[in-house]
Amino acid sequence: MPRPLEAPDRLRVSVVGTGYLGTTHAVSMAQLGHDVVAMDIEQEKIAMLSECELPFFEPGLAELLRKCVEAGRLRFTTSYDDVSEADIHFVCVGTPQLHGSFNADLRLVETAFTELARRVTRPTVIVGKSTVPAGTARRMADAVRRQAADGQVEVAWNPEFLREGHAVEDALRPDRLIFGVRSPRAERLLRAVYRPIIEGGCPVMVTDYATAELVKVSANTFLAMKISFINAMAQICEATGAAVLPLAEALGYDDRIGRRFLSPGLGFGGGCLPKDVRALYACATDLGLDDVATFIRQIDVINLSRRDRTLTLGRELLGGSYARKRVCVLGAAFKPNTDDVRDSPALAVAVAAHREGAQVVMHDPVAMNSARRIHPEIEYADTVVTAAREVDLVMLLTDWTDFEDMDPALLSGVVRSRNVLDGRNVLTPERWRSAGWTYRA
């Protein structure tokens, strides 16, 4: 953990938007020693956070939240007026994919910048952390200039690279800090606010707005490209009789390539990768860069095709149809260690199997409530064993370690047919086959 700042170096920090990013950022700013006020228009969220309860699951964050609130360094509000006095403001609101388009919806970002600019009473910097298309910071700078007195408010962009499930570590020990700024004053303020992290050796890059904005979407698109690449290779392996897992391992030994994000399977989901790939595709299309757009588009296309392929493998294991079959789905979250089901490949496959007539019983260690809220038509079970009772097929779709360690002998006694589909390539096939299971991956 970076050493917290002493009193004279503490700043008054405001954070607008208390979703996943904003809450983690507010807590880490308070953990660094700053006096933080976090604001959101959703009263329910603010009420929960004020009681030190997280509206989502994230390992280690609840403890830090409580510690910072009890130390008096972090409080929550629903009013912009309570944040107007801060030395520096961070905008952490969501930028979801627009309905019927691949572009990001920037309305919340625009509102946050203009509402803050209207209220600030002294020179300050409003820092965008939300993931946005290139050109947004420049537009926000123009919008802010129209709202605030001359030179009072500057805009900076400082993208965030948090991974769900590792958010605390990523926020307090980031790989790099990117400051998209237009003036030395904004850079100085950002260096002051992140001082304990910078002193810990974190590299800082100072860039123009557009570069800072692009770092985030291009990092996520690159990661997505690695996953889609190995999934494309998985298809070639299936067709040629090669084995994709040893192939990924062999590629990974080349340190120019690296083994991470080369795990083949059901592919990526979540609130970031799919949306960012699509936003970059939309950006390339708008710029008339057709070849670039086609290249990026295929990352998404290959990723979505993995869901169909998984569904097909399941259908084959069931003898040709999901109709009237009972199917156990292990995993609802888009990846392990989160309760986030946004664009979850596991949930998409479960819902598709249900639509094809299967009776789907789902289990996830933490994401069942989030899944139930949007898909009440699916059955939910509290344990793996109850989910697997009397089923014709077990599908492992999110790679929680609990599932990797499952004992096939234990499940043999509860299922109707011993068919297992390993959508994440994490089970040991020999172990399942020797326990009498038909194993596909």
Ligand code: UDX
């Ligand atoms: C991502 C980025 O990693 C993070 O830097 C950014 O700030 C937000 O987006 P996150 O969405 O939390 O973080 O998930 P990540 O751990 O990157 O995984 C993304 C998806 O890729 C998951 O659905 C995961 O299951 C999948 N994945 C990952 C694979 O399918 N194969 C792999 O080899 C690795």
